[in-house]
Amino acid sequence: MSEADADTEPTESAAGRTEVWIEKYRPELLEDIKGHENIVPRLKRYVETDDLPNLMFAGPAGTGKTTAAVAIARELYDDDWRDNFLELNASDERGIDVVRDRIKNFARASFGGYDHRIIFLDEADALTSDAQSALRRTMEQFSHNTRFILSCNYSSQIIDPIQSRCAVFRFTELSDEAIEAQVREIAAEEGIETTDDGVEALVYAAAGDMRKAINGLQAAAVMGETVDEETVFTITATAHPEEVEAMVERAVAGDFTAARAGLEDLLTERGLAGGDVIDQLHRSAWEFDLEEKATVRLLERLGEVDYRITEGANERLQLEAMLASLALESGSESE
Known part of the structure; x- marks a missing residue:
């Protein structure tokens, strides 16, 4: 178990004081550390x-x-x-x-x-x-x-x-199995009802970060009686993998307008930052239903965009330029 970057709402304990679960469930002995x-x-x-x-x-x-x-x-x-x-x-x-x-x-x-x-x-x-x-x-x-x-x-x-x-x-990123086991253990201890897709969403959003998963579980538990997929994605500001994949597939197919609309939805409706979009694209790229050549092009563009954003370039402009580049390459290949 571990450290994380996400913030979470504190909840009231039985004693009437607030507790943060990443501290409450932090292992005290080496043998209790998972993964x-x-x-x-x-x-x-x-x-x-x-x-x-x-x-x-x-x-x-x-x-x-x-x-x-x-x-x-x-x-x-x-x-x-x-x-x-x-x-x-x-x-x-x-x-x-x-x-x-x-x-x-x-x-x-x-x-x-x-x-x-x-x-x-x-x-x-x-x-x-x-x-x-x-x-x-x-x-x-x-x-x-x-x-x-x-x-x-x-x-x-x-x-x-x-x-x-x-x-x-x-210390490498924790396995999905280790994070899922800890999430289910805490949910059972706290009496929280979770759905299978809710747990899967927490594991996906955490991306190997145990503390992020626990923070997400605590924040989602505050929002309602059941921790499900939609609640988790909303709380953690994470896009559904299918939405990210659809955006890239439209760009690779040459439909820049539709791809740009998908990006706009991620940035404005779902509230993702440019860095969040890049992270999701990077770790999901090889899972997309794309040809290997298209995946390689995507990763190449991601590297350029990430560097430029780090140097202070406009996030939206760089991401749109990446999608435009993928669309243009698709058009030139079909000619």
């Missing part, structure tokens, strides 16, 4: 032998990196884990002063009965190069009593001297 059968046993071995190296967890959001770090601290320190575990978010605290001050002060502080403490640096790939260099020196200076766990989306953004000091674990 990483190749990683969890290795981490458990470190804990059992009390021989923890510096660690680096790399992978997409919502795949369990923070959960694994906290679970390690809980198992090593039991009730004292909060006193021996410092969590910093590098995307909020990017400067070299954070490395020099907060990390060093924590590493120098006295602590009772344990060989080392843990510093967890989330989103470490957001650290500046100067901060990473300072962090490397700090890791060396306090190697006798401090262990570092670094979490990042892209390990390539971490300088080599830091990577070489860590055991690297790559």
Whole structure:
């Protein structure tokens, strides 16, 4: 279980206070983490032998990196884990002063009965190069009593001297089966009625992100008695796969006007952002009923559009240009 990007409405618990399900159902022990059968046993071995190296967890959001770090601290320190575990978010605290001050002060502080403490640096790939260099020196200076766990989306953004000091674990997107099992388990625990297509929609919208799936379930549960497909797609601002496929098929068939109308519906009626459309197109491209050559052209155009939008280009204009390009290529081939 894990981290995610989606926000959700809090619900009232039986005690009358609000609870966020991603925290309520966050695994406390390594053995409770789902979907990483190749990683969890290795981490458990470190804990059992009390021989923890510096660690680096790399992978997409919502795949369990923070959960694994906290679970390690809980198992090593039991009730004292909060006193021996410092969590910093590098995307909020990017400067070299954070490395020099907060990390060093924590590493120098006295602590009772344990060989080392843990510093967890989330989103470490957001650290500046100067901060990473300072962090490397700090890791060396306090190697006798401090262990570092670094979490990042892209390990390539971490300088080599830091990577070489860590055991690297790559967290991949969670399987559909792992997400479905967790969603059904939480729904049963909360007494929520779900339809099969509703669960399938949650799994599709999550795209390997456990926290996004749980947030979507909680938000959908607030909307009505039954969590079904339509509710999930509305709550998560996700288009039906069939709608996205139909838009692309019209463009490939040369009908730009109809394809553009489909795009307009996704952006205005369903409220998707351009990035959302690109993400759905990218992960569904090979599932569309298109010839291989058309799929390759689509992926090529998606790469161009994604780059241009990232550089600040207009989303709608770029997506329309992509559809126009697919339509024009179709017309030139038929001549």
